[in-house]
Amino acid sequence: MRLVLVGTSHHHAPVELRERVALKRDAAQELAARLAADSEEAIVLSTCNRTELYLGSEDAERAEPAAVAALTALEPEVEPALYRLHDRAAAHHLFRVAAGLDSLVPGEGEILGQVRVAHELGVTGPLLDRVFRQALHVGRKVRAETAVAESPTSVSAAAAALAEQVFGGLAARSILLLGAGKVSEQAARNLRSRGAEIALVADSRTARDAIAHQLAAVDVVIASTSSPALVLEAATVAEALRGRRGRPLLLVDLAVPRDLDPAIRDLDGCYLYDIDDLEAIVAETLAGRRLEAQRAETLVAAEAEKFHEWHASLDVVPAIASLRARAEEIRAAELRKADALLGRLDESQRRAVEAVTAQIVNKLLHLPTVRMKQAAAAADGVLYAEAVRHLFGLGEDQR
Amino acid sequence: MAELLFWPALLLYGEAAVGYLGDVRRPGRAGRAATWGVRLGWLAQTALLAVQAARDNGFPWGTWASSLSLFVWLVVSAYLIWGCRRSYRLLGLGVMPLAAVLLAVARIGGGTGAAEVSRYSSAFLVVHVGLVLAAFAGFTLAAALSALYVWEEARLKTRPATILRRRMPALATLDALALRTVAWSLPLLTLGIAAGLVRLIGRDARFDALIAATVATWLVWTAYVVLRVVAGWAGRRAAYLALAGFALVAVVRLALPATHFA
Numbered sequence: 049m050r051l052v053l054v055g056t057s058h059h060h061a062p063v064e065l066r067e068r069v070a071l072k073r074d075a076a077q078e079l080a081a082r083l084a085a086d087s088e089e090a091i092v093l094s095t096c097n098r099t100e101l102y103l104g105s106e107d108a109e110r111a112e113p114a115a116v117a118a119l120t121a122l123e124p125e126v127e128p129a130l131y132r133l134h135d136r137a138a139a140h141h142l143f144r145v146a147a148g149l150d151s152l153v154p155g156e157g158e159i160l161g162q163v164r165v166a167h168e169l170g171v172t173g174p175l176l177d178r179v180f181r182q183a184l185h186v187g188r189k190v191r192a193e194t195a196v197a198e199s200p201t202s203v204s205a206a207a208a209a210l211a212e213q214v215f216g217g218l219a220a221r222s223i224l225l226l227g228a229g230k231v232s233e234q235a236a237r238n239l240r241s242r243g244a245e246i247a248l249v250a251d252s253r254t255a256r257d258a259i260a261h262q263l264a265a266v267d268v269v270i271a272s273t274s275s276p277a278l279v280l281e282a283a284t285v286a287e288a289l290r291g292r293r294g295r296p297l298l299l300v301d302l303a304v305p306r307d308l309d310p311a312i313r314d315l316d317g318c319y320l321y322d323i324d325d326l327e328a329i330v331a332e333t334l335a336g337r338r339l340e341a342q343r344a345e346t347l348v349a350a351e352a353e354k355f356h357e358w359h360a361s362l363d364v365v366p367a368i369a370s371l372r373a374r375a376e377e378i379r380a381a382e383l384r385k386a387d388a389l390l391g392r393l394d395e396s397q398r399r400a401v402e403a404v405t406a407q408i409v410n411k412l413l414h415l416p417t418v419r420m421k422q423a424a425a426a427a428d429g430v431l432y433a434e435a436v437r438h439l440f441g442l443g444e445d446q447r
Numbered sequence: 448m449a450e451l452l453f454w455p456a457l458l459l460y461g462e463a464a465v466g467y468l469g470d471v472r473r474p475g476r477a478g479r480a481a482t483w484g485v486r487l488g489w490l491a492q493t494a495l496l497a498v499q500a501a502r503d504n505g506f507p508w509g510t511w512a513s514s515l516s517l518f519v520w521l522v523v524s525a526y527l528i529w530g531c532r533r534s535y536r537l538l539g540l541g542v543m544p545l546a547a548v549l550l551a552v553a554r555i556g557g558g559t560g561a562a563e564v565s566r567y568s569s570a571f572l573v574v575h576v577g578l579v580l581a582a583f584a585g586f587t588l589a590a591a592l593s594a595l596y597v598w599e600e601a602r603l604k605t606r607p608a609t610i611l612r613r614r615m616p617a618l619a620t621l622d623a624l625a626l627r628t629v630a631w632s633l634p635l636l637t638l639g640i641a642a643g644l645v646r647l648i649g650r651d652a653r654f655d656a657l658i659a660a661t662v663a664t665w666l667v668w669t670a671y672v673v674l675r676v677v678a679g680w681a682g683r684r685a686a687y688l689a690l691a692g693f694a695l696v697a698v699v700r701l702a703l704p705a706t707h708f709a
Contacts, residue, residue: 195474199611209611214603216617294681296618317682319603332608 049175049362050108053138054115054130055093055100058152061129068123069099077169079118084171087111091170091180093145095162097152102142104175108134135359139179140352146187147348148197153334154341155196160187175362179355186351193347196340199333203326204234206333207300211239211268214298214319219243224259224266226250226280227273231302235270244268256284263288269299271307279303282311289315300326360424367433368417370442375409452495453550453559459488460523460547467539474613478536485530485543489523492550495559496520512556514576518700519550521584526591529624534614537598541591552701571646578639579661583696585632586668590693592625593686600683622682625689626675633668640665657699664695 056069071079076092079101083090089104101118105111112132120127133141141150146163148155167180191197200206208218215221221244225236228249236246248254248262252275263269263285273279280299289297294317301308301322312320383390383405390398416436423432436442466481496517499508508517526542529535553559599615616624640661647658671688674680680688 193475195612195614198614206611210603212617213599213611213615214618216620293679294684296682313604316684321606325606325608328608329611333611336609336612 049088049104049106049173050111051135051138051175051179051359052087052103052105052108052111052115053100053133053141054103054112054119055098056119056126056129056131057098057100057150059150060131061126065123065126065129066097066099069119069126070094070096071099071122073165073169076166080170083114083118086114089171089173089176091166091172091176093163093166095159098145098150100145102138102170102176102179104173136352136356139182139355139359140348142179142183143186143348143351143355144345146183147190147344148187149190149341149344149348153201154337155191155194155198155344156201157191157197160184160191163187175359178358182351182355186348189351190344190347194340194343196337196344199336201330201334201337202234203231203302203323203330204238206326206329207235207270207302207321208238208242210300210319210321210329211244211298212242214296215267217243220245221267222247222265224248224250224262224269226259226269226271226307227275227303229272229274229302232270232272232300235300235302239268239270260284260288263297264291267295267298269297269308270302271300272302273307274303275307276305278309279307280309280312282309282315285309285312285318286315289317292317302326357425361421363430364420364424364433367436367442368420371416371436371440372413374440374442375413379405379409452491452498453554456488456491456495457547457550457554459484459491460543460550463488463539464544464547467536467543470536471540474536478533481536481539481543482531485523485527485539489520489527492516492520492523499559508558508572508576508580510556510558512553512558514558514580515549515556515700516553516558517576518580518584519546519553521581522546522587525584525588525628534616537613537615538591538595541594542588545587571642575639575642575646578635578642582632582636582639583700585628585635586664586689586693586696589625589628589632590689590696592621592628593689593693596621596625596686597683597690600686618682622685625686626672629668629671629689633665633672636661636665636668660695660699664692664699667692667695 056066058066061069071092071094076094080090080092083092083101083103087103087105087110091102093100093102099119101115103111103115112134116127116130116132119130142163144150146160148157148159151159163180163183167177167184170176170180172180200209211218211221218239219242221239223236223239223244223246225232225246225248228251240246244267247266248258250259250262252273259280263280269280271279285297285299296317296319299308299312299318299320301320304323306322308320308322310320310322312318383402390401393401420432420436463481463484466477466484469477470481496508499513508514522542523546526538526546530539530542550559595616596618599618599621602610603618643658643661647654667688671685671692674688675685
């Protein structure tokens with residue numbers, strides 16, 4: 049059974065091409081069913097960054113053109129952007145995809161769910177089921193054992209991560225929004241998705257007293273007005289701090305020119321970050337992700353090797369099974385021939401003879417079995433299997 | 448037997464200290480190995496204390512050296528409650544080197560071998576020494592949490608680009624945990640001191656330097672709780688006060704005990 053992958057991704061095709069081969073859930077399921085009719089096993093993984101067809105087939109020479117035809121039927125121009133991978137290379141690619149290492153942002157988490165859904169919607173058998181289960185395991189393992197997916201990748205996510213660094217859980221924490229620019233809206237949305245609540249959205253018409261009053265109560269201030277002057281002076285914040293009883297206050301200034309007085313930084317319990325600070329954090333965390341991605345690549349390569357060993361052993365398993373069956377057949381036949389002699393033995397003696405002969409067979413076959421499995425992993429497995437079939441006349445009765 | 452258990456405990460605590468140092472440089476495997484070092488070292492020390500208790504048929508931690516060994520065990524026990532969490536690994540860097548050094552000091556002082564026969568009853572020692580040491584272990588942990596708070600708060604103020612690289616407990620969490628730990632420890636110290644004072648008055652004995660320093664320690668930690676709960680102290684100020692309280696704990700635990708146990 050061969051593993052065949054044909055697909056395209058953001059590395060090979062621009063979005064205007066990718067969108068023409070992107071498939072919705074139903075279409076992906078239907079295509080998988082159609083391909084499986086020819087190839088036995090098929091899974092379609094279609095996301096905004098990639099469309100990939102995974103096939104499990106005895107005949108890779110037929111399966112690959114069928115997959116190419118399925119994709120070019122959606123968009124003929126996609127053919128030059130298609131990659132074609134087999135067996136270990138295909139599994140290695142899938143493991144990288146599941147780990148988020150092939151994503152635009154290394155370690156992004158959404159892809160793991162998409163791989164899971166593709167697996168559920170596909171037509172699976174022993175090969176694709178095994179390789180997709182292992183891919184999901186690799187995805188989880190990489191995220192658990194490396195920090196590739198931990199850090200924020202946008203200014204708004206960095207602001208939310210900083211808030212968590214100060215307050216821990218953000219449930220019931222309140223936000224004061226000064227201005228409502230696109231980035232501050234994203235930051236607020238990010239905080240709200242973690243449980244925080246917006247206490248007040250203030251603009252140039254909001255009374256200063258109302259803002260000062262909220263400052264005593266809120267936990268996070270996000271500012272992004274288009275005001276040419278400072279919107280919040282350090283003295284106003286210092287005044288509000290008296291009513292806060294030592295509670296920390298995180299202030300995020302996303303405006304240029306800045307809305308928040310830089311002198312706020314010197315106030316006890318206030319943590320002020322401007323757009324430059326956040327962009328530096330994002331740049332650093334992206335660099336950190338890339339560094340972690342190198343560690344993740346090592347884990348993925350080890351898992352691909354494990355898959356290869358398992359996959360290669362499939363080539364020799366039938367030969368090993370036939371060899372053992374033949375040996376058992378011979379043992380049983382010889383015992384039957386010796387039945388006249390063995391008839392004089394009592395029950396326990398008979399059982400001892402059975403055990404000894406079975407042990408001889410097992411010991412004789414142990415080393416060839418191990419060697420065949422080792423040879424399978426080193427790509428000589430098929431040759432060994434053929435040699436064993438020939439030497440022991442396995443399968444000749446069926447010919 | 449005690450000898451056989453002391454060395455694994457010391458080596459594992461030492462391994463944990465080194466592991467946490469490695470975790471600072473590169474978070475991951477070294478931190479996990481350190482956490483296992485703490486767990487296994489704690490098990491070895493628990494067995495060591497059990498052997499001591501069984502052999503001496505009573506409370507064998509009446510001398511300053513043996514009580515130091517018990518103190519280390521209590522500190523590590525308290526640390527283990529949070530120390531297994533990944534974000535608290537940096538706390539281990541403060542706790543485990545201290546634990547390893549103090550255990551070695553306890554050994555040098557003869558606190559991990561056969562105990563001398565105490566002139567006090569076991570019941571009194573359990574109440575007085577046990578409660579005071581448990582409270583001091585709690586204060587030590589609260590101080591470690593406060594030190595971590597001060598360090599992290601300074602980082603948040605200086606805004607390095609690497610601020611989010613290491614997974615850390617949140618400032619508010621550290622602040623709350625320190626208060627909660629002190630709130631549990633202070634009643635233990637109060638009871639421990641009360642037990643000692645009752646005995647002191649009953650025997651018409653004199654105040655010594657250690658008793659005075661212990662009462663001063665109680666005053667500082669009481670002030671910590673009062674200022675936090677009543678006056679609304681939080682954050683850096685409270686953390687500095689906790690560190691000052693720990694300085695007194697260190698004096699009481701290390702500098703003065705010889706006079707008291709004599």
